[in-house]
Amino acid sequence: MNEPALMAEQGTSLWTDAWLRLRNNRLAVASLIVLLLLVFVCLITPWIAPYGYEEQNLELGATPPSAEHWLGTDVYGRDMLTRVLYGGRVSLMVGFIATSVALLIGVLWGAVAGYVGGRTDAWMMRLVDILYALPFIIFIILLMVVFGRSILLLFLAIGAVEWLTMARIVRGQVLGIRRQEYIEAAVAMGLPTWTILRRHVIPNTLGPVIVYATLTIPQVMLLEAFLSFLGLGIQPPQSSWGLLISYGAETMEEFPWLLVFPGLALAITLFALNFLGDGLRDALDPKASKD
């Protein structure tokens, strides 16, 4: 059978086409560059940060931006530039990894439920309902009691809640796709379910999934701040954008720079992600490729 070869060819052309289309979207390309730059800067932070992230100067206290401290200092006299850079390491890592976890579970779960349908669908989606309903805070506290406090658990905990909405969205999409001619054709050709899912169903849900994922990343970054409040996640003197923003919000009148700079960092990331997400969505749109 020449089917695998056919599939592979189709697969490459889908991605190549998408890449070509994405390249023409200047905003998306610019966003991609900004994101890569952010990731790069965060990766090399330990070598370029002007101060240590835990380094205090209590006598100095909170000062606005100056030549020595470009983004000012916090109440401990710690350099904000350094803290925003280190915070980015945590936030970007949490954002991308936890979202990936959620994406992986949510897409698979939703696709299978939507495609297989019937009783399987009912069982799978009612499980989602149950997980939606359980008291989240108690759940997190118990997770910590059982597994101890670790960054790995943080990813798991966030992934465990964020996949639910993802699964619902994907399932909704798949319900629509399932009845399309090309799926019926694939079924008629006798392709295995898994292959149909992988080759035809999931790629066609990518548009909304990417859009939702780009919205999930900032949400996850902020959820991390809440979990840190519960004692899960990172502990001082380490920080993250979410934590810097939540502390900054408490003193927005006294020390606005403590809020503005981490807020800007998060906003830039978010905007870049969204424009890139839109670009990707447009580039991957199967209908666009037909035109």
Next chain:
Amino acid sequence: MSRFIVIRLLQAIPVLFVVITVTFFLVRQAPGGPFDADKPVIPAVKRALEAKYNLDQPLWQQYTSYLGDLLQGDMGPSFKYPGWAVQDLIASGFPVTAELGLYALLIALFIGVLAGVIAALKPNTLQDYLPMSAAMIGICMPTFLLGPLLVLIFGIWLDWVPVSGWGDLPGDKILPSITLGAAYAAYIARLSRSGMLEVMSQDYIRTARAKGLPESVVVAKHALRGALIPVVAFLGPAFAGLLSGSFVVETIFQIPGLGRFYVQAAFNRDYTMILGTTIFLSTLIVLFNLLSDLLANWMNPRLRQKIGGKA
């Protein structure tokens, strides 16, 4: 169609049962009990308290008696506020939170759909970027930041609206509703933009255009309904999320709503209150998910045909 609803409602029973059971045993595994305090309770007093709330019985016995009471509509007294029954507290908090959630959702829908549709009409131009960026502010600014910021600007500096409260002073509902709605506006904007883009390339829209209908009619009459399917799928969980997630807004604005009860119950290890709010919210989640599935079915012309054809 009605068979579909009945099946889903029947499915809700085991869902709720599992939620109640799991929650019941889960909360008791969490460290710290409802009566633990900085000043430790004298043992005799603690025994008396535990006897009063049946905490001295074996766990399974507590469980069965809880289920028995629940079937009679009694959720027991709150452990933190023992003078009040859980169902009374929920009854006092829910209308407030529901009202807040409704206003927030309306604001989010208005801003979100408007921005999304405008953006989708001319994708990748300034008409796309500007409204979408504006809608995204709600995500850049989480509620714990947007709330205090709005209060500072409009409550303190400009002195236009009250800084807190709910239904006590004129205008005190404005800021909380905006704060809570802003976060959801961005989601709805993005979902309706992508839904709109998808629909606009479909054949029936081309047909409508070919007939020479004005663009505004095409958008309003033909495209919008299809474009909003993903938005509707999102609304079910979103409304349930608004109810349980209004905690931050309720705290910032001093609003006596269910969101505060729900979160504080967990921190207080208020067993009965955790269970009561969880049961209440999960019922709502099941109902709203069902509702949004039904709406999505009804709005999707392709699916509707199939269902209609079968019937």
Next chain:
Amino acid sequence: MGGETNVESGNRLKILHYGNYGEPQGLDPHVVTGVPEHHIVSALFEGLVQKNPYTLEVEPAAAKSWDVSADGRVYTFKLREDARWSNGDPVTAEDFAWSWWRALQPALGSQYVFMYFPIKNAERFFNGEIEDFDKVGIKALDQHTLRVELNNPTPYFLQLLDHYSLFPVHPPTIKKYGEPHESYTRWTRPENIVSNGPFVLEEWRLFKYLSVRKNELYWDAARVRLNGIRFYPIDKQTTEERMFRAGQLHSTEDIPIDRIPWYRANRPDLIKIAPYVGSYLYRVNTRREALADVRVRQALAMSIDRETLINTVLNGIFTPAYAVVPDGLLGYQPPKLFDYNPDKARQLLAQAGYPNGEGFPGFELQYNSHEQHRKIAIAVQQMWNKNLNISVQLQNKDWKVYLDDETTGNYDVSRGGWIGDYVDPNTFLDMWTSESGVNRTGFANARYDDLVLQQAPRAASHEQRLELFREAETILMENMPILPIYTYSSKHLVHPSVQGMPSNYMDYKNYRYVDLQAAQDEN
């Protein structure tokens, strides 16, 4: 906004708008425990005595006078004939005796029942060792005479009478809505409650506010200036501060620390900061191997630069503490055995076997999730790291997890605090005795127990008693199971129109003294 603010309308109508921290758990004086409840209950009820908010001296309240026997063990109270319950019934000595009998029912679950234990046989009656209440030292001799007999002369006993757990309740009302030992019945609802204080309950709107209005039947109603008080349960400090700024509150329960410099610079007249009878400290788990050596604990205590910590991060509002009892309680001077001394600290650590911190295993510092605890822990962590070269991990925990870990000994170093229940060194010292439920450090010293539990209560004179306490506290500080950090301050924002609510050591408010006078600058 064009409308009148709460403060303006409050000044006009003499209604005090009061930021009250949290929603009260209940209003039964024998059952509730928290600060917000305390504020409301003391407006609704009145004990035998009250305190002068300026001097904290005990003043007559439901009792118009009292005699103390020569040995200090028997108090005879004369109750006022004109004291009335809010339904018109007279307040009698029997009401007090019955109320105290009720509070001593174990089934009621009164958590402050230990306040009664100085009274003869009260503890044994509570524990069921004696059944006959006549054997307890509480006796109504006639309608207006109450005799109380104590186990030992207890210098702070009169103060205890102003604690809400010893307030009277109206027996017929309690019985109407349940058994005497039943807690949280409907008797405290606005439509049911009968009370004897300067105010009566008017409206209770859950999580919004609770309002009380002047009790016209109160014996001293002529002196009560306010027509009512509205208590707002506010969870969030920053919200409270903004409500205050917007004119929605006359006074706040707290001030966000970072906001204080602004008020100092712009409106110093609005902030009220005063020392408060409470100690902020870190408990050290002496059962942990690395912390079992007293020299390590001393090194930790000496390497915290309290002055700098308070003057920078905490904006100078607290007083550095080097012992657990706050300075000047009834003339008590706590010992000062050490000072900030990083060199000495390093020496001690080296003597303990960790020169320059080498080989020290490190430990975890736990605190319950709260802005202020986090702030202090971050600074202390860095001081230990810089001065001793040891690594300390911070761990915040949600309140109940934190408590659970502390009481089960599952911690290394843990943030702690203690607010005195009454003004006496005893309330800060008996907690470190070996059997105490709040010790939690593993510290056990027979001499200490003997001094605090046996010798001090039987001391011949006040001076001798303080001397014994001082000896005990010296032992405590030599062993250093706790690292004292600072003495608390109460901090409030108070509108200039509020009169008669002075700062004091107990953060005690007596609403009978409070008045509202619109200030001149207010057009």
